[in-house]
Amino acid sequence: MSAPTAVRGAVRASRQRFDQISLRGRIGVLAALVAGLMVVLVSVAAFVTVRVNIMDSLDSNLLQRAYAAAKSDLVDPQQLATLPPEAFGAGDIRLALVAANSTFISAEGQASAPPLGAREVAVAAGNEDYSVRTADLEDHPYRVVAVQAGHGQALVIAQRLDATQQVFTKLGVSLPIVGGVGVVLAAIAGVAVARAALRPVDRLTDAAERVAATGDMRPIPVDGTDELARLTHSFNEMLGALAASREQQRRLVADAGHELRTPLTSMRTNLELLAAASRPGAPALPESERLEILDDVAAQVAELSTLVGDLVELARDDAPAVVHEPVELTDVIERALERARRRAGDVEFVPTLVPWTLLGDATALERAVLNLLDNAAKWSPAGGKVRVQMRPIDDWSVVVEVADAGPGIAAEDLPHVFDRFYRAATSRTMPGSGLGLAIVRQVAVRHGGAVWAGRAPEGGALLALRLPGRSAHG
Known part of the structure; x- marks a missing residue:
């Protein structure tokens, strides 16, 4: 083994041993090292200064004589x-x-x-x-x-x-002794200071262990305004965000279970009825009733598929990476319009689009626009028109408005239409999971935008999606 390799190995081993020492011990060691260095420097400076002054005084006295x-x-x-x-x-x-x-x-x-x-x-x-x-x-x-x-x-x-040499000798002996005592006191003081300074870190460690062991997310008391107090504030904010995320997940699971229970119960009842009618000796179901039950089961399966898809969409992180690739919003809306027209019956969509480019996820944006269009088509009267309009607010943001001619949204429901599983009293008998508009808001937030609801000039609901970007011709 070469000498440089041996030296590097020794340095690496020393560093590993140092890393194994506790933080308090490391602070004490560093304090002792710093104190030792300062003692050496002060001792050398004091010895040189005293020696020079004594010799200068002696020389001056001898020259005068x-x-x-x-x-x-x-x-x-x-x-x-x-x-x-x-x-x-x-x-x-x-x-x-x-x-x-x-x-x-x-x-x-x-x-x-x-x-x-x-x-x-x-x-x-x-x-x-x-x-x-x-x-x-x-x-x-x-x-x-x-x-x-x-x-x-x-x-x-x-x-x-x-x-004079005896004075120098005594000085050379006494300075290291005093310095050694100073190094020991500095190490003790360093450990004491480290213990006091790291007490908030101990509280953070205990809190993290408590959260990991019990799930208790109570905030930690904060004293002072120093860096450790700021760290404690940040830790408390993290605990609050974690608690809010857990509560959000709990509500999502509870609401999802509630929404899944109804179609599953209805499907089980229909399947049990079909199974009972197929047993030997059981009275046969009329063909019309059997077809009606099968249609009902098919509708329930479709409803479950839609609900599961919406749940999967909402189960993603609320704030994933926003920037993906350049997206032409006009193309996204046109694709969503094609899909919406195929399942909207006789409802007519009247688009007014402008070129607009942004950085984002084209699939998620198309899903959000399609949900807005499906919602408008669901509430539009037969033969009604849905206005789809892109309206630039400034050079860096655009609003996509979807307005229908339906009954509109009640004033008390306006603040909640984008909440998960929220369904107004008038919509509880309508198909849907109550997640479509929540997905719209999630996509908007992921892309740095926003959503809101109001009343359209056509008399129905107005749902708006604001997104950043720039004009394709800008």
């Missing part, structure tokens, strides 16, 4: 040789007078000479105004400064850095 000594009589070699380092206020000071030829004189002789090098000789030769550096002597670090002390010589002062 060196300049003060260079301006005094101490630069005389005879006097310098007889002065101890304590004369400069510290026992860890070493002092020397360096000449441009690299010779030097120091107090108490060679043994007390400071670290000397090219930098100090350069100052004595006048190539540099002063020098500052760190050097080791006898296994001890020294801070060495050199300033010009007359022509061709430089005064060198060196101070041991043992005490």
